[in-house]
Amino acid sequence: MSNPNKNIDTHSTDHKDAKSDSTSVILYRFSEQGKGNWRIQDDVVMGGRSDSQLKITAENQAHFSGRVSLENNGGFCSIHQTVEKNPYVIAEKSVAFVLLVKGDGKAYNFRVRTPNGRHSYGFTFPTTGGDKWETITIPFNRMEATYRGESVEVPNYAGENILEMQLLIGNKKEETFEILIESIAVI
Secondary structure (H helix, E strand, C coil): CCCCCCCCCCEECCHHHHHHCCCCEEEEEHHHHCCCCCEECCHHHHCCCCEEEEEECCCCCEEEEEEECCHHHCCCEEEEEECCCCCECCCCCCCEEEEEEECCCCEEEEEEECCCCCCEEEEEEECCCCCCCEEEEEEHHHCEEEECCEECCCCCCCCCCECEEEEEECCCCCEEEEEEEEEEEEC
8 A cells, every 4th residue: 555656646626626627527425426336445454443424514625533443353444435337437547547636635445346357446644634635646647556465567557447446444553544535536
């Protein structure tokens, strides 16, 4: 989940620009689509003890919160959406994902999985915390391939169609977290 390019500026905090950007294509907007088939996937699938929740707020944003535990070789919490029967089609001109979030000052990892293998492509980004919405821009060519936490020797994400999206926290420490998510788009 680490990136050698940690100094890349992936932030903009202007909420209005993200909403009015006519070149972006919304993949998922929680305020319009609700929780849908987004699900929790914590380290308990491998014996860990982390615990998280996904709720829709009164303002119709996704509220992902919980506690990451390192007990029993655990260490992550995540939400994911699988759409294998109806993949997201990514336009050839697209170059980056854009997440509109209100973070807690912690780092998160955004991942996608394509029809081309069992690995996923991920990028870890910091959040600033506070009351402002953050626009996180994740260039496709910065998303590195991993499978079960290990690097995979394939080129970085090239904009293929998406079968699964995931937002994960796993910073190798015990911590509580909470993040609001409004939308996931591509530009």
